[in-house]
Amino acid sequence: MHTRLYRNGVLEKEGFPIEEVSDHAADPDNTVWFDLCSPSSKELGLIGEELGLHELAVEDVLSDHQRPKVDVYDKHLFITVYGVHCDGDRLDPVEVDLFVTGNVLVTVRENEHFDIGEVVRRWDASPQLAGHGVTFLLHGLLDYVVDTQFDLAQDLDGQAEAMEESLFEDRVRDGRQLQRHMYVLRRNTTGLRRMALPMREVVGTLMRHDRSLAAGSGMGPYYQDVYDHVLQVTGAVESIREMLANVRETRLSEQGFRLNEIMKKITSWAAIIAVPTMITGAYGQNVPYPGSGQVWGFWTSTVLVALTSVTLYSVFKKKDWL
Incomplete structure (x- = not known):
């Protein structure tokens, strides 16, 4: 089981049953995390009753394709983000919902394609920050989500640049293959934009002083770093979209130029053939x-x-x- 118990910033226990969460959460010196993967509505209902989660937040988990967002309730925050998963050349985002209380973090993954083990390794790589409690855990998860989005943006940017350069190569490319590659790249870029663009609002909300989650816990600079990465991702996405638009326009111009060359050749040969036809036909x-x-x-x-x-x-x- 993916469960962890921190006490005063020190990892004391992990792998315990979820039924023990409420007992550990009763102590304010404890910080508890547990993970659910594709839970049923009954399981979510039981967790919601134990932790006092708002029914609308629980309902959002059961609804597919939520927009990345932060909902603020009286006793907890509800956050939706998307992890990056590629099925071949197709981007298949994984929804991850988070419930954040004063000392409990609950992660609800849509499926196993979100690598929660990598998030745990990031937590273990910074044990000196564990004393910040649930804000430390939340930061590690958001940092992983944004970093994977940034890696995907760099990959898409490299593909777009390679496609742009290939338009002017001397060798003849398969037009259908180029068209399909362009379509896949535009589709994946659009998918990444839907994931990354709302993250500015998500991280920005957590950084506001009136929320006192990141700003009042000493983790403010670390959340600012995540926010800077979010801006880099969104900037890269817009750059890729502009590059693909230029590639498309260049491709259409090139096709028009080639069509004009072909028409000139056809017209020339038709004129050459027409003269002998006229003379002999007379x-x-x-x-x-x-x-x-x-x-x-x-x-x-x-x-x-x-x-x-x-x-x-x-x-x-x-x-x-x-």
């Missing part, structure tokens, strides 16, 4: 032409066709139409 009429029925007339028309075709080809080639 002798198929019932009106006699000079040289009609004569050998010299045949050779005259043949030479005229050849000279005209070569002349037109030379002219179009000089104009770079062929």
Whole structure:
């Protein structure tokens, strides 16, 4: 079981049954954390009764696709964030809901794709901050969430730059493959934007003095660091969106240019073919032409066709139409 008990900033116990949480939480010197993964409505109802959680907050956990947010209730905070998970080339965010009381942190994960073990390792890497209680635990989780979003933003930025450079390479690329890659990149960037953009409000709310959660616990500078990372992620996302828009416009311009080149070639060849057709077709009429029925007339028309075709080809080639 993912449960932990800190007493006066020292980890004393972990892996205990969730039924013991209320007993440990009764002592103000204790800080308790426990994790739930895909809990049933009955389990959430029991936890809500033990900790005095608001029914609307419990209802939000059972509702899918909540927006990242912070809801402030009389006895606790309710926070929704999203972890990064990629299924192949598809971004599949994982909803994580948090209940934060004075000395208890409850994490509710949508599924196992959110690596709660990495969050625990971050807590263990900074034991000197454990004395700050539940704000320390909350900071470690938010820091992990924002860092994974930042890593994804860097990856998407690298893909967008590579795509932008490939547009002007000499080798011919598969148009459908490029179109699909562009679509996947735009879809994942949009998904990351939905996750990252509201995080400014989430972390900003926790930093406000009137909430006295981060600001009044000595963890203010650490939450400020998370907020700076959030701004970096949102800035990177907007930069990627702008880059993809430029790539799309460049791609359309390039396609238009290539279509124009193709039309010039087709028009040139049509003009070259039209002249011999006109000359030879004239002798198929019932009106006699000079040289009609004569050998010299045949050779005259043949030479005229050849000279005209070569002349037109030379002219179009000089104009770079062929």
